[in-house]
Amino acid sequence: MLSLPSRQTLDGHMVVRSHARVSSLTLKSIQYTDAGEYICTASNTIGQDSQSMYLEVQYAPKLQGPVAVYTWEGNQVNITCEVFAYPSATISWFRDGQLLPSSNYSNIKIYNTPSASYLEVTPDSENDFGNYNCTAVNRIGQESLEFILVQADTPSSPSIDQVEPYSSTAQVQFDEPEATGGVPILKYKAEWRAVGEEVWHFKWYDAKEASMEGIVTIMGLKPETTYAVRLAALNGKGLGEISAASEFKTQPVREPNAPKLEGQMGEDGNSIKVNLIKQDDGGSPIRHYLVKYRALSSEWKPEIRLPSGSDHVMLKSLDWNAEYEVYVVAENQQGKSKAAHFVFRTSAQPTAIPGMSASAFCEFPALN
Template sequence: MFWLSLTVGFLFMGLGRAVKLTVSPQSVNIILNREKVVICKVQGSEAESFQWYNPDGVPIEEPGDGHFTVTSTEYSSKLQIRDAQQTDSGEYRCEAEVDSGNVEQAAVVITVIAPVSVSNVDPVRNFDEGTDGVLSCTVTGIPEPTLTWTRESQDVLQTAPGHYEKLRNGSLVIRNITMSDAGIYQCVGTILERKEKESRNTTVIVNYSPKLLQVSPEEVSTWPGRSVTISCSVHSVPPVTITWIHNGQGLPSISRTVSGRDPSSVSSTLEVKVHEPTDWGEYRCLAENRLGQVNGSTWVRPGDFPSIPQDVHVEPNSTSLRVSMARPLSDGHLTLLGYTVQWRLDTETEWSSTNTSSEGVSLGDLRPSSLYHVRVAAENGKGLGEFAPAVTVSTLSQREPDPPSVSNRSRVEGNSYRIYFGHPDNGSNPILKYNIRYREEAAADWLCVSVNVTDAHVLTDLKWATPYILELEAENQSAASPSQQIHFRTPENPHSPLPVNAAMGEGAPLGTGAITGIILGIFLVLFVVVDAACYYTNRCGILLCIAVHVLGKQGPGSKRLDQEMGVTAIR
C-alpha cells in the first residue's frame, strides 16, 4: 500500500510539471565559410529522443554527415554547421519526444551572410586621350551589395550619365576620355541592411600629346658677344623630348626642369651667344611624345641704339646746374643702362662728361654768371645713342642770401629760447652758417654765436622774467644777409620764493583754492558762534554734547535732578 501511494505521488508530480523545449539562440547569422552551434534544450522532463530538420524538412540524422553534426543527451541536442554556405540559410526545426510520449517542437532561423568585398580593381589605369577607358571592379557579399562608382565623393553616373556608363558586370566605361577625366575613382560596395560599405581606389592617367605652355621671351634683342637665355615650357603625359632647332640644326639645352608639383610640366632652357650674323634669327622649341608633337618659336634679333632722351631740363644755380631727363621713346630693344651728360662753357669746344644711372644729376664747380651748353644721351648694351639737342643756360650771379626767416615753431622753453630756421634764398650760393646775436633789452652789450647750417638752435641760460632782442642773419660765400630782428620774453622762475607783497596777498590774485578756504573758514566761525550762543541760552548744541559725553561733565538737567533729590532726602 505504501509503494502504491509513492508511485501515484510521483506520477502526479510529473503531471504537474510543464515541459518546455527551447533553441538558443532563436536566430543567428553565420559568416560564409564559418561554423556555428545551436542548442536545443528540454525543461521539465527528460527526452526520449531528439530530431533536427533542415529548412527543406529533411531530417538531419545523428551524428551527421560532416557538414552537419548532431550530438544529443537526455536534456539537450547540439547542432553544429561547418563551412556554412548561402544554401544553408533557413529555418531549422528541433523535435523532442519526452517521457509522456508527447513531441515538443522549437525552431531557429539561420542566415548565412558575407561581408562586402571589393576586388579586381587596378590601382592605376592609363588611357590615351580620345579612347574609351574601362575600369573593372567586382563586389561580393551576402546579401548582394550594390556597386557605385564615385569621383570626389560624387556618383559619376549622376554627374555625367552620357559620358560614364556602368556595365552589368560592374565595370565603368569612360567614353571619349579627355584630360579632365584624369584623377582618382572609387568602386564602392554597400549593403544597406547592415549599413556596411567597402571601397577601393583606382587612379586614371590620361595620356595626351604635348601642350605648349609658353616660349619666353617671344622676342629678345642682344648684341654680339652677349648671351641671352630663352626657355620653353610644355605640359604632357607621357613625358616629352624637347629639342631646340636653329637653321635646321638641333641645339643642346643647358637645363631641363620638371615641376615638383606637376610632373607633367617640363621646361627647357637654351643659352644663345651671338658670335656671328648667322646666330641671329628664329629658335624653335620642338616637344614630342608618342601621341604627337608641338613647337613654339622665339626670335633673337640684334639690338639697336636707344633714341634721344626726352624732356631734358636744366635748372641753373650760381656754381651748379641741375640736369633732369625722361626715358627715350625707344630703348633699342635692349636694357637701358643709364645716361651720359656732357657740358661745356660757351667759350670752349671741349666737353666735360659724367655718367648717371638715374634720370637726374647735378653738375658742380661751375663759374657764376657764365653761359653753358648741356647735352644728354641714353646708353644701352649696344652703346651710346644720339645726344639730344643741347640746352643753353647761364649760371646765376652770386650775392648775399636773403634775410633768414624764423619758423612759427620757435618758442620760449623756460629760461631757453629755441629757434627754428627757415630756408631763405641763398643768393645762388650755398648758405654756410647762421649768425645769431642777442641781448637783454635793458643791456647794451650783445652776445654772439654762429651755428652751422641746421634746422634749429637753442639759446640757454637766459635770465628769468626778462625781455630780449635777437637778431639773425644768414651768411654764404659772398656775404652775410640783412638781419632779422625778434623780440621775446622769458617767464618767471617757477622755483623762486614768493615776494613779500605776494605772500601778504598784495597785488596777487587769489586762486580758487584760496577763495574756497576763506568761505569754509567764515562758515566755521559762524557755526562756533551760533553753537556757543545756543549753549549759554538754551543749554543745547554740539559744545554741550562734547562736554557731557567726552569730558564727563553733567548737563544742566542732571544737576537740577540731583538737587531735587537732595531736597527730598532732607525732608
C-alpha cells in the first residue's frame, strides 16, 4: 500500500497522515477551541470531492470578566461573569458562602444569557462592597471566579502645565488626574478670578473634548489683568480635589486672533458651509469678518464682509470637481487678524443640468 509522508502544524498540534485510500487528521492535546467544522477534500486530474465533519469538544466551564468593578452607594452596577462551556453550564452567585439572591440582599438581581451572567448590585452601604463569587457547573466539571466590588472615589486634581494668555481669553494646558477614582471622568471645572477679587468665576467642560487636546479655554477676561486659575475633575462619585492656582497676565488690547474654520460639504456636492469659530478678540469687540475665496488658478471672487455675530458662510453653485481655497480675517478697532486658510474640493458633476448658472453666490446668516 502506498504511504505518503505525514504533515503537521508547526506546534505539532495537528497531524495529517495519508495512505492510498485513507487520510486521517489527529489533534493532540485537544482544546475547546478545536471544536467546529473540518473539511476533507480529495482531488485528481478528473475532479474533486469534499466531505465535511463536525467536531464537538466537551469541556468544563471557563470563566472570565473584569475582576474589579467600581461604583458608589446608590449607583447601580453590573458585575459580568462570562462563561464558556460545553455542554452548557449552570451559573450561581455567592456572597460570603450564601447563595444569591437572598432575603439578606434585596438590592441584588441576577440576569442570565447563554454566554454570561450579570449580577446587578445597587449598594446601600459599605457592607455591599467586597467579594462576590461566580461559579459555573456542567457534567464535565466546574470553575469559580472571585469578583470584587470596590467603592469608587472622587478623582485627584488635574495639574496645570502652562497658561497661554491672550487679551480676553486664556488657554490652560493640563495633565489629567493621576487617579480617576475607578470610574470615568465626566467633566472638568475651571475656576478663575482677577488677583484681589474674592469671587471665583467658573465653567464646566466636557471631559472627552477637553482631554483630546489637554486644553480648556477661559473667556471673558480683561486685557492687561493678572488672573489666577485652577482646575478640578468630576466623576460619578463627585467633584475631586482642586488643583493649585496658577497665575497669568492677559495681553494688552491688540488685533484679534484668526477664527478657526471648519467645512461641511452640501449634499448637492458643489456647495459648502464654512463655520467660523471665534477665537480671542484681542480685548476689543470684533467689528466684522472678511471672506474671500476662489478656485485654485482662478481669479478671486469679490470680498465678502460678514457681521461680527456671524458663525458661518455658505458658498454655493461652485465649479464641479474643483479645488477651492478660502481666507477669513477678523477685524477689530486695533486692526486685522492673520488670515485663516481652508482648502476643499467639490464633487464630480453627476449629470448635466440644463439652465443652471455657473456663477457662485453666498448666503448670509439671518441676524436677530
